Amino acid sequence: MRGTTTLLAGATALTALAIAGCAPSETEATDEVSSSELPAMETAVTVGIITSETGVLAGYGEQYLAGFEAGLDYATDGTGKVGDTVIEVDYRDDAGDVDKAVTITKELIGDGVNIIAGTVSSGVALSVAEQAEQNQVLYISGPAAADALTGLNDYTFRSGRQSSQDVATAGMFLDDISGKDVLVFAQDSAFGQGNVAAVEAILGADGANVDSLLVAEDVTEFTTFAQQVVDADPDLVFVAWAGATSGAMWEAMSQQDVFASIPVVTGLGDSATFGAYGAASEEISFLNHYFAGGPSNDVNTAMVESIEAAGGTADLFSPDGFNAALMIVHAIEAGYDDVDAMIAALEGWSFDGPKGTTTIRESDHALLQEMYQVTLVADGDSYAPELLDVVAAADVAPAELAE
Template identity: 45%
Template sequence: MTTSLTGSFGTYGNMIKDGLEAGLYCSTEGTNEVDGKPIEFVYADDGGDPEQTLAAATRMVGDGINILTGTTSSAAAMQLGHFAEQQNLLYISGAAGIDDVTGLNANTFRASRQAYQEAAALSSVLEKNNNKTVVLAQDYAFGQKYASTITGILESSGSEVEKVLVPLDTNEFTPYARRISELKPDLLIVVYYGDGAPSMWQAMSQQGILDTTTVASVLVEKPHWSIYGDAAEKINFVTHYYPGAPGGEMNECLTERVPNADLSTHDGFVAAQQIVHALSTAGPDDVEGMIEALDGWSFEAPKGPMTIRSGDHALLQDMYLVSLSDNDGELVAHTVGNVGSEAAKP
């Protein structure tokens, strides 16, 4: 497993690690073995640097490892996807949401949602068509592409969409909040991550936008819910998993092993499920057989049914619609609906 255990992505990498170990335990009925052979995870910390990711993966291949997983950054995920094809490895991307991992090559799979599925869920928050929507996103490659994906989905249903792109180094959000207020949208979709998020949400609250407009955003990990400030209970959230999410037997096993399981914990768990299935079906030395075993496989993840679409390996799944509420000073998430896998499929 090559991931970020330190640095800016360290929180996510450690969640994946916890989920991976829980997923192995739960998928093997506590034996951590497949066909009587123990499964051992080898970890390398890339610190969020794609070059270090590739260097670690190269060392692992030299040691005879032919299954890679765990990446958190989109840049690293793309690098390892190409590397897996070149070296004929099985690669299961971790938390990276970049759409381009889907369909990259036959060797590459994913354990999480992708940006299109979030975009489809965000676009469904306001049920009526022909509304006016503003998309607030960061002005860099991922933010621009994400905003364009949402725009395409909404415009196809007759909605009018305007994008407001904010430079990455912005620390004063009042002008952007005023601009959005002037546009008077029916729906505001916020795709914003990073250190400026608390100030951004504060500016939206100060301009009264959350009192006059339906606002939707992607729910971040629970340790970061404080970024929403006073806006928390007024936002319509979407996510693929959250602490306290409903689920079946696998979710019970996950939360018993990792009581604070969160977004990326689920991603690690799903990666382990895929690894166990591939090994039990084809064996550790048959990469082509492991790929064939996963291609088109449907299984029960902690969150519920998932299917690896045959051909491009999109991970089809439902998306949650979620609200936050204050419970004695602590924010708690509640499911208020869902977007089915068919409606959210890329």
């Protein structure tokens, strides 16, 4: 656990000045000191960051935190302040556990924190969002992709993409899918279930017949499941997977010759997975949320350079942390002690993020952003991503919820 980090030392103490100002003098002062000549009194606001620093999604949490720290430095010009307000960050590890995350959230709120961000797990994010609404605090979810977070309540925002944006990007690879059989192969988690719902809502609406094969998150042997994919004989397999078991799952898919007979589309994960697809790497169609070579803009360059200067590497969920920092700073500018004002400031706000122009949709807080179509190409003993196409934010925007 990182504990609380103060990004800038507190204000210079004014006690001595106050005593001197009240002390009697032998002669009456001939000049008065203007209040504008005194140093401004600084205040502090604590932001709670809850994410996985341990557990199966710890790698994603690390990427988020690296992006967040780079974004906070970028948004405050290295001062760690918004005006005269010092930002203090209380980092908490949820270990991907819902109960632990809820306990942490209650502790932070009990300590007076009204800005909370983070979370990698969709299940965790949904529970934290519930606490945010009950206690009327601002919550900005991180990499958690479940569509259910969008429009969930007035207090919940997101700094990353959501499952329906993944699915819509995947659909850009396909010709007419009306009447085709699509199998969603995913983990039985909020993330996986969210992807099933998104495929049903998006590709199903285009006439596809959607079925699913869900696997428990703690499973480590996937041969049987890969064979079930082959036996189902769909026209397309959409794979939604996250975490440390990705490599073993893809190996089983290759061993069972899934790629030889069935088109497969999936999201390109973080850099640790680039070599995990083996010989099938160049046979898979990849949708992508982010890789360092995807966007081409000054903000992305600044983020990549900042993370590298700190000894890290910009990766899949770095933009989510970076965006969160930009959003937090913008919200604090509206008044950190007024949650309604912070919400109003974020709703409808467009900003330049690592992925270009990014917009928080006012109606449901969906984060509209461009997405990428990618292929993997041989790079020595491994593979590296190569950009095929940039998909405009408007083309993959989630459907707005009905009033």
